[in-house]
Amino acid sequence: MSYLKIENMEISFNTPKGRFVAVKDVNLDIAKGEIVSIIGHSGCGKSTILNAISGMLYPAKGTVTLAGKQIKGPGPDRGIVFQNYSLLPWLTVYENIFQAVDAALVLTSKAEKKELVEKYLKMVNLWEHREKFPKQISGGMKQRTAIARAFAINPDVLLLDEPFGALDALTKGSLHIELLKMWNLTQRSKTIVMVTHDIEEAVFLSDRIVVMNNGPAATIREIEEVNLPRPRNKKDIVNMEEYKIIRERLLSLLMDKVEIDEKDFFKEKAA
Numbered sequence: 001m002s003y004l005k006i007e008n009m010e011i012s013f014n015t016p017k018g019r020f021v022a023v024k025d026v027n028l029d030i031a032k033g034e035i036v037s038i039i040g041h042s043g044c045g046k047s048t049i050l051n052a053i054s055g056m057l058y059p060a061k062g063t064v065t066l067a068g069k070q071i072k073g074p075g076p077d078r079g080i081v082f083q084n085y086s087l088l089p090w091l092t093v094y095e096n097i098f099q100a101v102d103a104a105l106v107l108t109s110k111a112e113k114k115e116l117v118e119k120y121l122k123m124v125n126l127w128e129h130r131e132k133f134p135k136q137i138s139g140g141m142k143q144r145t146a147i148a149r150a151f152a153i154n155p156d157v158l159l160l161d162e163p164f165g166a167l168d169a170l171t172k173g174s175l176h177i178e179l180l181k182m183w184n185l186t187q188r189s190k191t192i193v194m195v196t197h198d199i200e201e202a203v204f205l206s207d208r209i210v211v212m213n214n215g216p217a218a219t220i221r222e223i224e225e226v227n228l229p230r231p232r233n234k235k236d237i238v239n240m241e242e243y244k245i246i247r248e249r250l251l252s253l254l255m256d257k258v259e260i261d262e263k264d265f266f267k268e269k270a271a
């Protein structure tokens with residue numbers, strides 16, 4: 001354990017109404033090579049935690065350390081993939097990946113960089129589409145490009161902020177498989193932290209799932225271990241008892257809020 005460690009972290013923002021504490025008392029210990037999802041209601045601070053790991057946000061209290069070193073800003077040891085693809089529109093699919101590899105891997109030769117780009121483009125089935133610009137490809141293909149780019153620069157930690165959120169279920173399913181394939185090819189050495197709203201996605205991909213409670217001053221409510229065997233096959237795992245138990249548990253943790261809203265609704269109606 002203790003590869004990526006968040007200790008007593010608090011993050012707050014200055015707002016016109018004063019200081020707003022988004023997350024508080026966050027403690028999380030992630031092992032190297034682990035896949036951890038963060039799940040919770042909208043606005044509970046999932047992206048805030050991810051941004052603190054990426055180094056784009058700095059905690060007001062507490063620390064985030066990676067391999068024993070405190071994170072003080074962004075670095076090439078951490079790659080991030082957002083929901084909105086973040087591809088450069090004036091570059092082709094190939095160039096989007098090459099440019100990132102070129103900037104990140106300064107000591108690698110040009111021929112090796114080209115090899116890397118080719119390898120990852122083929123892995124996500126985009127080699128045939130390498131000359132296209134982002135506006136000429138589908139959402140799923142854009143996200144494939146973004147994920148291939150993140151892996152190609154070979155970061156130790158991959159941060160995924162709702163990477164599949166905008167995709168249809170079938171495209172999402174194939175991207176899950178591609179993500180796990182790339183993770184397997186690195187001998188499962190890459191640590192992946194993913195923010196998602198999708199319970200099934202979290203269970204299928206993760207070793208552990210961090211459930212947040214609601215903000216302000218949100219914190220970790222519970223951490224679920226996912227003891228499903230790998231490699232995972234969606235068709236098989238949905239029938240496993242362990243899968244059903246975790247899914248039910250997550251549903252009940254996340255649906256509390258809806259039940260309270262319902263009670264309020266009936267109370268208001270009766271009054």
Ligand SMILES: Nc1ncnc2c1ncn2[C@@H]1O[C@H](COP(=O)(O)OP(=O)(O)OP(=O)(O)O)[C@@H](O)[C@H]1O
Pocket residue numbers: 013014015020022040041042043044045046047048049215
């Ligand atoms: N720069 C900022 N200034 C002020 N408040 C912020 C800022 N960034 C985030 N917040 C607030 O912090 C809280 C947590 O935001 P965050 O984006 O981390 O939530 P989230 O769980 O990722 O939400 P979602 O699931 O909707 O993407 C929210 O109440 C949000 O409004």
